[in-house]
Amino acid sequence: MKGKELRRSLAVLPIGTVMKLTSLTARQIRYYESQGLVLPQRNDGNRRMYSLNDIDRLLEIKDYLDDGVNVAGIKAIYEQQAAREAARKAKQDRPLTDADVRQILQDELIRQGGLGHPQDGVDPHRPL
DNA sequence: ATTCTCACA
DNA sequence: TGTGAGGA
Numbered sequence A: 001m002k003g004k005e006l007r008r009s010l011a012v013l014p015i016g017t018v019m020k021l022t023s024l025t026a027r028q029i030r031y032y033e034s035q036g037l038v039l040p041q042r043n044d045g046n047r048r049m050y051s052l053n054d055i056d057r058l059l060e061i062k063d064y065l066d067d068g069v070n071v072a073g074i075k076a077i078y079e080q081q082a083a084r085e086a087a088r089k090a091k092q093d094r095p096l097t098d099a100d101v102r103q104i105l106q107d108e109l110i111r112q113g114g115l116g117h118p119q120d121g122v123d124p125h126r127p128l
Numbered sequence B: 001a002t003t004c005t006c007a008c009a
Numbered sequence C: 001t002g003t004g005a006g007g008a
Helices: A003-009 A015-022 A026-034 A052-066 A071-090 A098-112
Strands: A048-050
Touching: A003 A052, A015 A026, A015 A048, A015 A052, A026 A048, A026 A052, A048 A052, A052 A071, A071 A098
Parallel strands: none
Antiparallel strands: none
16 A cells, blocks of 8 residues: 555646645745745756645645644644654554654644644643 | 746835 | 746
8 A cells, every 4th residue: 555655745746736736825835845844856947846745735734824823833743743753663663652642632732723823833842 | 838046115 | 925036
């Protein structure tokens, strides 16, 4: 079941297509990249090429923004996610630790409920 | 026609 | 974030 992830990871979409698929302006898309929220590939002509995963990431970013989470907060969330993923592998593969579950629950709470304001970042240790 | 980078009346 | 310049 690996060909699917591979296809979703193939960067074949130019920014123009991404704009239509996400309803975001090229300005916004490039800005989010400058903030490390998405990392599209570049083709020979230095043109950005996006994968389906990038599209999902962009749509997710838009949702977070609508929920009041600022770019810094979203960046923090993805950094935690990467950190937890890394820790998961390094720790061998047990499904999820208690800390992982708490973290996931917290992220869900932040994503749905309207925590986080356009001025402060997201405090990963804010008590539930 | 498209996208890129850079800069700001 | 928008927008226009100047180049590829």
